Amino acid sequence: MKSRRKFIKSSLLGLTALTFPNMIKVHANQDYDVVIIGAGAAGLAATEELIKSGKKVICLEASNRIGGRALTDNQIFGEPYDLGALWLDNGNTNPFKLFGEKNSNFNLYKERSEEMYALYSGQKRISNDGEIWKVFDGIEAGIAKSRKDISPSEVVPYQDHRWFDTMHMIIGAWEMGKDFTNYSCKDFNYDYEIPESAPWHCKEGFGSLVVDMFKNIPVQLNTKVSKIDWSGSGVKVLTDKGEIKANKCILTVSTGVLASDQIKFTPNLPTEKQESFSKISMGHYNRLTFKFKKLFKKKAKDTYLYYRVDSQNAKSPEGLGITINPSESKLCMCDPGGDFGKELLKSGEQASLDFGMSELRKIFGNKIDKDLIKSHAVDWSSNPLFLGAWASAEPGAFEYRKILRSSVGDRIYFAGEATSKEWGTVAGAHNSGVLVANKVINI
Numbered sequence: 001m002k003s004r005r006k007f008i009k010s011s012l013l014g015l016t017a018l019t020f021p022n023m024i025k026v027h028a029n030q031d032y033d034v035v036i037i038g039a040g041a042a043g044l045a046a047t048e049e050l051i052k053s054g055k056k057v058i059c060l061e062a063s064n065r066i067g068g069r070a071l072t073d074n075q076i077f078g079e080p081y082d083l084g085a086l087w088l089d090n091g092n093t094n095p096f097k098l099f100g101e102k103n104s105n106f107n108l109y110k111e112r113s114e115e116m117y118a119l120y121s122g123q124k125r126i127s128n129d130g131e132i133w134k135v136f137d138g139i140e141a142g143i144a145k146s147r148k149d150i151s152p153s154e155v156v157p158y159q160d161h162r163w164f165d166t167m168h169m170i171i172g173a174w175e176m177g178k179d180f181t182n183y184s185c186k187d188f189n190y191d192y193e194i195p196e197s198a199p200w201h202c203k204e205g206f207g208s209l210v211v212d213m214f215k216n217i218p219v220q221l222n223t224k225v226s227k228i229d230w231s232g233s234g235v236k237v238l239t240d241k242g243e244i245k246a247n248k249c250i251l252t253v254s255t256g257v258l259a260s261d262q263i264k265f266t267p268n269l270p271t272e273k274q275e276s277f278s279k280i281s282m283g284h285y286n287r288l289t290f291k292f293k294k295l296f297k298k299k300a301k302d303t304y305l306y307y308r309v310d311s312q313n314a315k316s317p318e319g320l321g322i323t324i325n326p327s328e329s330k331l332c333m334c335d336p337g338g339d340f341g342k343e344l345l346k347s348g349e350q351a352s353l354d355f356g357m358s359e360l361r362k363i364f365g366n367k368i369d370k371d372l373i374k375s376h377a378v379d380w381s382s383n384p385l386f387l388g389a390w391a392s393a394e395p396g397a398f399e400y401r402k403i404l405r406s407s408v409g410d411r412i413y414f415a416g417e418a419t420s421k422e423w424g425t426v427a428g429a430h431n432s433g434v435l436v437a438n439k440v441i442n443i
């Protein structure tokens with residue numbers, strides 16, 4: 001997700017109807033080579049890789065679907081609607097893009113690089129206010145120049161500028177899911193593979209693409225892991241459906257889930273390892289989506305709407321990152337992030353949607369009310385299976401990335417977006433799953 005800044009600068013397939021041909025049942029006392037925990041992009045890729053190598057594996061997923069934070073719904077608005085991941089980064093190497101373009105069920109296209117912004121100050125459309133980009137570039141350069149493991153709030157310029165709150169919201173909450181006090185400049189700059197190209201879009205939804213790519217991978221759904229006992233030579237994984245014994249396990253749940261203690265370890269994991277779960281902490285990025293009769297009909301697909309946010313230098317600016325007509329859907333996605341986005345969704349779906357509408361009214365006036373057809377809010381922050389959107393290092397915690405990636409006792413392995421060099425992305429999660437599966441295979 002973070003990579004959106006790179007290109008800015010240079011310029012359910014039936015959620016409820018999933019079927020899995022090879023559904024596994026949990027058999028207590030049955031032995032496996034590897035248990036994979038979580039069926040998001042990382043867990044699915046790891047499972048596939050291990051199956052290919054002939055390992056006996058089981059992939060356990062707490063929810064009733066695969067895909068994790070990549071989720072397309074087709075019912076709510078009667079058309080593909082991504083509740084989570086939307087942009088496909090790194091088109092040249094992204095495994096989902098490479099799969100999708102060879103598959104006639106999916107239409108993929110690269111994002112155009114021009115005229116992709118609509119800029120507003122109040123109700124006034126600004127054709128191009130050089131000041132906005134000056135502030136944007138200045139803040140980015142400030143973070144890039146800082147080689148330190150400190151927060152952007154300590155280094156970024158223009159903190160009194162009238163466009164500061166907007167750019168704080170964009171370079172903070174919208175790109176990182178975090179405000180300027182909550183992430184490390186070093187983490188933002190290093191240890192990250194720079195995308196090769198502008199992002200790609202999948203008209204049928206990124207979530208649908210993930211599900212389709214892994215539709216033949218066996219997954220044990222509705223099976224929540226609560227404990228991992230690694231006191232013996234292998235692991236005993238306790239679930240709400242029984243206990244599973246295996247030689248090794250791969251955990252792909254978010255760092256939010258790991259830090260929440262929902263999965264207990266016997267014996268305890270080393271202290272540093274435990275600390276890494278909360279030091280590489282989850283950012284918050286939620287979604288309020290609106291469908292209008294007429295509004296935005298004439299806007300080009302995948303337009304980003306930037307408007308002046310005035311939060312008087314608040315620690316967490318109160319604004320939204322807005323995407324209009326993603327893949328010509330006529331939807332308007334308003335994404336609140338950072339601490340503000342987390343708290344907003346806690347106030348409930350209706351209150352969150354009311355805030356979204358009030359921000360849109362500031363730009364388009366009250367006339368939009370009668371034009372509204374339907375709206376929907378999704379709260380990833382409160383969902384116990386995720387507890388946030390994607391992870392990044394807290395200021396001063398950059399070194400914990402390595403610790404998070406390391407295995408414990410040669411039998412507990414960690415994959416998932418937060419462990420990847422392309423963290424915060426679906427492709428990164430996938431690649432981490434393949435990498436860790438190969439480590440396990442080669443031991």
Ligand SMILES: Cc1cc2nc3c(=O)[nH]c(=O)nc-3n(C[C@H](O)[C@H](O)[C@H](O)COP(=O)(O)OP(=O)(O)OC[C@H]3O[C@@H](n4cnc5c(N)ncnc54)[C@H](O)[C@@H]3O)c2cc1C
Pocket residue numbers: 001037038039040041042043060061062063066067068069070083084085086087088089223224225226252253254257262263285286287380384385386388389390415416417418423424425426427429430
């Ligand atoms: C709103 C939003 C927008 C985003 N936008 C983009 C984007 O545009 N582009 C992009 O590339 N990325 C984006 N991301 C990030 C991307 O979605 C994630 O990086 C990626 O999907 C994470 O995959 P994963 O396999 O690491 O984890 P997950 O997808 O979280 O998979 C982990 C799985 O573990 C399961 N689980 C949790 N607890 C347990 C348990 N106790 N037992 C068993 N199973 C459990 C969960 O249900 C989940 O299915 C976005 C994320 C969000 C939330």
